[in-house]
Amino acid sequence: MILLSIIYVLTPESEQQLIQTAQRLSGITLGDLAAQLGIAVPENLNKEKGWIGLLLERALGASAGSKPLPDFPELGIELKTLPIDRDAKVLETTFVSVAPLTGMSGVTWQTSHVKNKMAKVLWVPIISERQLPVAERLICTPFLWQPNPEEEALLQADWQELTDMIVLGEVEKINGKYGEVLQLRPKAANSKAKTKAFDKNGRPFQTLPRGFYLKTGFTQQLLNRHLRVN
DNA sequence: TACTGATCATTT
DNA sequence: AAATGATCAGTA
Numbered sequence: 001m002i003l004l005s006i007i008y009v010l011t012p013e014s015e016q017q018l019i020q021t022a023q024r025l026s027g028i029t030l031g032d033l034a035a036q037l038g039i040a041v042p043e044n045l046n047k048e049k050g051w052i053g054l055l056l057e058r059a060l061g062a063s064a065g066s067k068p069l070p071d072f073p074e075l076g077i078e079l080k081t082l083p084i085d086r087d088a089k090v091l092e093t094t095f096v097s098v099a100p101l102t103g104m105s106g107v108t109w110q111t112s113h114v115k116n117k118m119a120k121v122l123w124v125p126i127i128s129e130r131q132l133p134v135a136e137r138l139i140c141t142p143f144l145w146q147p148n149p150e151e152e153a154l155l156q157a158d159w160q161e162l163t164d165m166i167v168l169g170e171v172e173k174i175n176g177k178y179g180e181v182l183q184l185r186p187k188a189a190n191s192k193a194k195t196k197a198f199d200k201n202g203r204p205f206q207t208l209p210r211g212f213y214l215k216t217g218f219t220q221q222l223l224n225r226h227l228r229v230n
Numbered sequence: 231t232a233c234t235g236a237t238c239a240t241t242t
Numbered sequence: 243a244a245a246t247g248a249t250c251a252g253t254a
Contacts, residue, residue, distance in 0.1 A: 049238055050247030057247080068245065083249080093233090095248060130250085176234045183234085190237060195243070208235095209244075216232090 011061040015075050015144070021060055022124060022142040030126070031135030033059055041135045052137070053081050056124055070117070077144070078121045082219060083128035084140070088227060091128065094214040098187055101166055101197035101207065109156045112163075114182065114212050118155065121145050125223060143226040151181075151218075158182035159212070169200030172207060181218035187211025 012018035025033065030052065034041045037058055042048045056062075062071035062079055071079040083091040097113040109115055125140040147155065158179035165174055176183045186208050194206035 045238090045249060047238055048247095049249040050240085052249095053247040054240090071246095081248080092249060095246095098245065128249095186235060186237085188237080189239095191235080193243085 011063065012072065012075070015077065018060065018072060018075060018077065018122065019142065019144060022122060025056075025059060025124075025139045026141045028139055029135060030055060030137045030139065033139065034135070043134070045134065051134075052083075052126060052128065053079075056081055056139075070120075072122075076120055078117055078119075080121050080123055082123050082125045082223065084125050084223070085129050086127055088125070088223060090216040090220040090223060093183070093185075093216055094219055095187065096182070096212040096214060099162070099166065099184055099210040099212055101171055101195060101210070102204075104163065104167060107163070109159055112159060114155065114159050115152075118147060123219075123222065141226075143222075145222055151222075154181045154218070162212070166197070169198050169202070171197050171210065174210070179215070181215050183213050183215055184210050185213055 012021060031041055034055060037055070039055065039058070042051055045051055057071060057079060060079065063069065063073060070076055080094055082094065085091055097117050100107070100113075122142055122144050124142045127138040127140060129137075158181055162174060162178060162182070162184045165171065165178075171184075174184045176185050178184065188209045191208065193209055195209040196204050197207045199205050
């Protein structure tokens with residue numbers, strides 16, 4: 001008798017189906033998953049930092065490519081892997097979206113990329129300690145999250161503060177310390193990458209592209225809630 | 231050891 | 243160049 005593959009290669013047709021498939025991945029290693037998908041596992045992630053995210057996208061049937069859409073457009077769900085250690089401590093910040101530095105007149109929280117990306121997220125925690133070989137890293141129980149009013153208020157406040165600074169031409173004054181739960185940091189190929197922004201006199205200049213990231217304390221709380229529930 | 235700034239691959 | 247997927251790694 002042949003075991004049914006736990007791998008889902010077609011796009012899920014419902015939220016429940018997606019969650020069910022994700023749940024069936026929990027408890028298996030990245031090496032096992034990659035083998036079933038016929039994908040080679042890198043020695044480390046130095047040159048393939050997004051490898052785990054792409055692996056999970058394929059396993060769950062996310063729409064391929066780098067389109068400006070949620071991973072599961074029909075379901076309005078974004079997929080995020082969450083690196084944790086064996087004690088369920090979050091190890092990294094979570095990239096949300098690139099930060100527009102121009103053409104933001106009229107942009108509000110309601111229409112922001114941050115709000116829309118974080119509207120509904122399927123989090124897949126991965127025990128991903130650096131010392132652990134990539135193939136041995138372990139997929140944990142996924143959970144679907146929608147920001148509650150308090151969480152959304154936190155995100156909105158930080159987004160507003162950071163966006164206001166950008167609009168005022170103070171983007172280069174921003175560092176990772178700003179924001180309680182959401183920060184603005186470089187998001188680029190290297191420190192020489194440039195994109196257009198405006199200075200405080202409204203004059204265009206070239207600066208490092210930035211992105212919004214969720215701080216680890218925030219994602220840690222989301223995870224803790226679900227650990228208590230489960 | 232936590233955190234911020236730097237960096238890597240791929241696709242459009 | 244900008245979007246997708248993130249983690250690396252030096253230093254405070």
